[in-house]
Amino acid sequence: MIVPVILSGGSGTRLWPLSRQDYPKQFLSLVNDTSLFQDTILRLPKNMAAPIIICNESHRFLVAEQLRQINKKAHSIILEPFGKNTAPAIALAAIKSTENNEDPILFVLSSDHAIKNNKVFHNSIKIAENAAKSNKLVTFGIVPTSAETGYGYIEVDKEENADFHIIKSFKEKPSKRNAEKYQESSNYFWNSGMFMFQASEYINELVKFEPNIIDACKKSCQVEDKDLDFIRLNIKEFHKCPNKSIDYALLEHTQNGIVVPLDSKWNDIGSWSTLWDIENKDNNGNVIKGDVLLNQVKDSYIYSSKKLITALGVSELIIIDTPDALLVSKKENAQDIKKIVEKLEDNDRDEIKNHRKVFRPWGYYDSIDNGIGFQVKRIWVIPGAQLSLQKHKYRSEHWVVVKGIAEVTCGEKKFKIVENQSTYIPQGVIHRLKNNEDIPLEIIEIQTGEYLGEDDIIRLEDDYQRK
16 A cells, blocks of 8 residues: 655745745645645545645645545644654654554655656656565656756666666755756756655664654654644654754665656746746747736746736746735746845745735635724635634724625624624624635624734634634
8 A cells, every 4th residue: 555645844935925934835726726735646646545744733724625625635634843854754654654553655745846747657656666565765866857956966876777776875956067967967867855665664764874763753643632633743752853854864874775767747846937947838938827918028927916917028037926015036036036035034024924815724814905003804704614712902893794694703692794784893802703604704804903913812712723
């Protein structure tokens, strides 16, 4: 049995402003109508078991909702309180998968890759499976198509016409000159970040080379906390775990490491220029998303979330417009967007973390307008869901129903309001909003008060066990 392990903890900063900390790139629909995370699961062979998902705690409801959208269930969803790199994440999956005296083959994948040729992909999986059954630790090596400086490389002892090759060394992201040398040689592959091995073999090799990792992960799982469909780890024990990638922790030391070549039109969606490379273009080499009008524009990637974007007489640009942020960059500088993100962090800007539209397990809210002493939100609640029972220290709220029927708790009263009706929630009063109907509930919320931050929520009861 093969159990997929989906690593979904990245933040995707190089795709800002579309990718944000609380809604990173793996959950965005960048190349088709489904997200990169959903594509990762949908392209798997149908005979595989349900996946183990490793994700950041703040993304747990995104994962659950996106699984529901594609009608898939997870073996388990393990919540990392903080990232400790790939070796510990995979160790957690190996420990969970062997709890009932089972020993599946684990197929480890990143959640943010694009693969166009599924037939070739599935054939490489079969080769890797046979090798894993012989206690090999398999990594998938991408056949280079360019002298790429944004990827790590794997050097192999290559045997002609062999299905796999022995690992010699791992190379960091190279200079342009070294990347050209690697591409000219047939002994180098891009490091895909995909792996396959028997769960017990991975654990045994970690015991040899990184016993502190496997020890910390086992202790983290022994005192886990089940939260709805999620598995929470012991934070104190997990904090002791070394932060190491599987390459450094294991594959550079083991005698059982091999590379299975993969030539399936793979792409690590790591930057806007990467997206430009793989997308369909117009006659002038432009990739256009949304409401865009161009004149004498060439070789650019232009994305509009809502408003009309026009451009004239420019080339080689990245233009990304979202409701609350605009990015304009030369395509050649796309890898440096992280420098902008660092400045946003230094200035404690909310645009690095959230979009204007913020998703919650009960639906979402969209901050329409704000000023001194007021804020206006559009709130959308899915059928059958309710917000937490809460109160606010600093603000009052006015609710106007736009669509649906709202069940309102306000102090000791519980009542319903329908379309075009409104109600007032005084400062400090316990309240709750609920949608008991079969259609979404949409309201306009007008907040007034001296402080309107999201941290002014005192939760008394919550279906989603949020703190």
